[in-house]
Every structure is written in C-alpha cells, then in structure tokens.
Amino acid sequence: MRSVSAAPKYLGTVSFSGRNGSKADLSCYRHQPRLASVFAPGYHPRMLTENLLDDARSIAERITALRRAIHAEPELGLETPKTLAKVRAELADLPLEWREGPSCTGAVAVLNGGKAGRRALLRGDMDALPMPEETGLPFASTIAGRMHACGHDTHTAMLAGAARILAGRADALPGEVRFMFQPGEEGYKGAKFMIDDGLIDPLPDAAFALHIMPNAPHGAIGSRTGTLLASADMLKIVVEGRGGHASMPHDTRDPVPVACEIVMALQAMVTRRFKATEAVVVTITQIDAGTAHNVIPDKALLKGTIRTLSPEARQEIWSAIRTLAENIAQAHECDADVAITQGFPPTVNDARAVALAEAVATSLPHGEYLHLPAPIMGAEDFSYVLEKVPGMMAFLGVATSGADLKQCCGIHSSRMMVDETVLPRGTAFLAGCATRFLERGWD
Numbered sequence: 186m187r188s189v190s191a192a193p194k195y196l197g198t199v200s201f202s203g204r205n206g207s208k209a210d211l212s213c214y215r216h217q218p219r220l221a222s223v224f225a226p227g228y229h230p231r232m233l234t235e236n237l238l239d240d241a242r243s244i245a246e247r248i249t250a251l252r253r254a255i256h257a258e259p260e261l262g263l264e265t266p267k268t269l270a271k272v273r274a275e276l277a278d279l280p281l282e283w284r285e286g287p288s289c290t291g292a293v294a295v296l297n298g299g300k301a302g303r304r305a306l307l308r309g310d311m312d313a314l315p316m317p318e319e320t321g322l323p324f325a326s327t328i329a330g331r332m333h334a335c336g337h338d339t340h341t342a343m344l345a346g347a348a349r350i351l352a353g354r355a356d357a358l359p360g361e362v363r364f365m366f367q368p369g370e371e372g373y374k375g376a377k378f379m380i381d382d383g384l385i386d387p388l389p390d391a392a393f394a395l396h397i398m399p400n401a402p403h404g405a406i407g408s409r410t411g412t413l414l415a416s417a418d419m420l421k422i423v424v425e426g427r428g429g430h431a432s433m434p435h436d437t438r439d440p441v442p443v444a445c446e447i448v449m450a451l452q453a454m455v456t457r458r459f460k461a462t463e464a465v466v467v468t469i470t471q472i473d474a475g476t477a478h479n480v481i482p483d484k485a486l487l488k489g490t491i492r493t494l495s496p497e498a499r500q501e502i503w504s505a506i507r508t509l510a511e512n513i514a515q516a517h518e519c520d521a522d523v524a525i526t527q528g529f530p531p532t533v534n535d536a537r538a539v540a541l542a543e544a545v546a547t548s549l550p551h552g553e554y555l556h557l558p559a560p561i562m563g564a565e566d567f568s569y570v571l572e573k574v575p576g577m578m579a580f581l582g583v584a585t586s587g588a589d590l591k592q593c594c595g596i597h598s599s600r601m602m603v604d605e606t607v608l609p610r611g612t613a614f615l616a617g618c619a620t621r622f623l624e625r626g627w628d
C-alpha cells in the first residue's frame with residue numbers, strides 16, 4: 186500500500202539518546218510519499234489531519250499547562266498518583282470510562298465512539314527520573330533530585346490532548362479508543378503491570394505511542410518497521426575461587442584472572458556467535474574483587490547489560506553467556522554463578538502500523554516522516570504492549586526550528602529542553618493514528 190519517492194533526501198545525522206544514557210547516531214532520510222497511492226480514491230487524509238491539527242492547536246494552552254504542571258511535580262516509578270490526578274482533573278468533563286488496577290497508578294481511559302467497531306490504544310508514560318534539573322525553566326521541578334528528563338510529561342500531556350480532541354468527534358468514530366496513562370517506564374515495567382492487571386483487556390486491535398527526541402528535527406516524526414529498540418537485561422556473574430596470600434597463588438584458586446578472561450571472552454563470543462548485521466551488545470560495566478594489595482579474594486563480581494534486537498537472539502545469548510562463564514571458571518577450578526535479570530523485551534513495530542503512521546505523519550500540514558535506518562540499542566516498556574498488540578512507536582523531534590541538533594541536549598540530560606510548539610502536532614498524530622485505524626483498519 187505504502188509508496189515512497191525513489192530518491193530519498195539525506196537530512197543529516199541525528200544523535201538519539203536511549204534509556205540508561207545509551208546513544209545512537211543515525212542518518213536520516215526524508216521520503217516524499219505519494220498520497221494518491223497511500224490512500225484509496227475518495228479518502229481525504231489531509232482534510233482529516235488538517236482538522237485534527239487545528240483542533241490540537243486550539244487546545245495548545247491546555248496541553249502546555251498540563252505538561253508544565255506535571256513537569257513541576259515529578260513522580261518516580263510505579264507511584265505517580267499526583268500526575269494521574271492532574272490528568273483526571275484535566276479530562277474530568279469528558280465522557281471517558283476510567284479503569285485502574287491494584288499494581289500501580291496506571292489508568293486507562295476509554296472513549297466509546299458513536300458506532301461499534303475496532304479498538305485502538307494510545308499510550309503515554311507518566312514517570313520522571315531521579316536526577317537534578319538544570320534547565321532554569323520557570324516551571325522547573327520543585328522536587329530536588331527529580332526531573333522529567335525523558336519527556337514523559339509531554340507524552341502524558343499530548344495523550345490527554347488526543348483524548349480531548351477525539352472526544353469532540355466521538356459521535357463519528359466507529360469503535361473505541363483507549364488512552365493508556367502508565368507509570369514506571371524507567372525500568373519499572375509499568376506497562377507490564379497494567380497488562381497483568383487486565384487493564385487493556387480485551388486486547389485492542391492496534392496500539393500507538395510517541396516518544397519525544399529533543400535532538401531530532403522540529404516536528405519530524407520518525408520510526409522504522411521491525412525492531413525499533415533493543416531488549417535490556419541485567420547480567421551478574423560471581424566467580425567463586427579460594428582466596429589466600431598474594432605471593433602464593435598456587436595455593437589458591439584466584440578468581441580475578443578468571444573474571445578478566447570471562448570479560449574478554451564475552452566480547453569474542455558476541456562477534457563470533459552472532460550475525461554482524463544483527464547487533465548484540467554485552468557490556469560489563471562493573472568489576473569488583475578484593476580488599477587489599479596482598480590478598481587474593483575468594484570471589485570476583487562482574488555486572489553489566491545485555492542488549493539484543495530479537496527474542497531469538499535474546500534467548501541464545503543468555504545460554505551462551507552461561508556456557509562460556511561456567512566453563513571458563515571450571516577450566517581454572519573455580520565456579521561461576523550467572524544471574525540474568527530480565528528487563529524490557531525488544532520493541533518491535535508492525536509493518537502495517539508503521540505504514541499507517543507514516544501516512545498520518547505526512548498528511549499533517551508540513552508533515553515530515555523520517556525513516557530510521559537502524560534500531561537503537563536503548564529500550565522501552567511499550568514493548569510489552571507490542572508483544573500482544575500490533576502497533577508501533579514513533580519518535581517526535583522537539584528541537585526548536587532550525588536548531589543545531591548536535592548542540593541540543595538529549596533525553597536523560599539535566600538540561601534537556603522541549604519546544605512546546607510541537608506538542609499539538611504530536612497530539613494530532615496520535616489522534617490521527619487512532620482515527621484512521623478505526624475508520625479503515627490496516628487498509
């Protein structure tokens with residue numbers, strides 16, 4: 186269905202920052218869609234999205250006010266009651282049915298359209314980060330050591346805006362739109378808790394989410410088909426030996442060289458066992474052993490992160506790490522205890538949802554869609570939704586117009602800034618994805 190022009194225009198290289206400070210430099214290309222081939226005859230996408238953008242701009246003050254109120258009072262992890270209260274107060278006049286669960290402060294607001302039909306889910310996250318804010322903004326965080334540095338304040342505000350403009354059109358909507366306000370994205374699995382609580386049951390037919398990027402072009406929407414973001418698991422290896430005097434290593438089983446050998450062997454294993462075209466990252470970030478210069482310790486501890494782009498590679502690397510660490514340790518008459526704590530799975534976009542999102546993004550007035558050529562090794566817990574529901578996540582550039590993107594602070598920076606004039610576009614995009622899906626499905 187989707188058709189793009191033959192000669193994409195190179196826009197430059199954008200640096201994206203992922204969760205836990207990971208970064209990726211991506212070359213961005215702009216494709217000019219031929220709308221006539223994207224939409225069937227008689228369908229006028231630009232009219233719909235123009236109207237949605239007008240509607241979103243007419244409530245820009247409300248969107249900004251909610252964003253600033255949330256920004257000034259950041260909450261962490263799975264407990265974001267004040268943030269949710271602000272959202273519910275902002276949307277109190279709308280005919281939404283609210284669902285909440287026992288596991289966290291997440292809520293799903295359901296908007297029933299005038300006719301029966303499909304179900305679309307839109308998601309925004311509500312939690313902030315435990316870090317100081319140094320933006321100097323008049324609405325900066327009032328709580329020391331907490332900041333909305335990942336833009337979740339804007340995601341929530343754009344989602345609330347989408348609820349408002351879609352509620353104004355509810356009579357014409359064939360189906361149901363669910364607005365998922367989730368806490369605990371920053372490593373707490375808020376989306377998973379909400380799914381386990383049954384808050385998105387029965388499962389919707391499609392799901393969409395946006396994440397802002399402060400160092401991506403003003404107003405541009407970008408994504409890719411397939412894996413967008415990696416899985417992120419925590420690795421801990423304890424090498425157990427037998428300590429003793431540093432001058433007599435033959436009387437001990439020194440775990441320190443064994444741990445070093447495991448660190449080096451992990452890198453060789455990643456490059457020899459996994460395709461170079463499908464990235465796998467194992468990074469050991471912590472090595473801890475010993476207490477004195479003349480004592481061989483009993484144990485050495487290694488900690489790190491594992492990133493993969495597919496469930497298959499994820500399973501394979503878990504077992505490969507175990508085999509490698511245990512056998513190297515055994516070769517030196519030590520033991521290795523490998524513990525892998527599962528974090529977020531890979532975020533995998535459905536091709537049909539990406540085509541739909543591109544069509545919506547480019548039909549917005551001055552709409553721009555960027556094809557991201559490669560996944561980013563950061564992670565997102567919207568992945569739990571996308572494991573169950575076909576859908577997609579897109580990035581929204583919120584740099585000021587004409588800004589030097591290399592000078593813009595990325596997400597998770599204490600000086601991260603958002604051009605709020607982009608927020609109505611994000612609202613219109615989310616509302617447009619839901620509307621188009623309800624009206625036409627994946628056609």
Ligand SMILES: [Zn+2]
Nearest residue numbers: 204335371596
């Ligand atoms: Zn983040």
Ligand SMILES: [Zn+2]
Nearest residue numbers: 335337370396
């Ligand atoms: Zn985030």
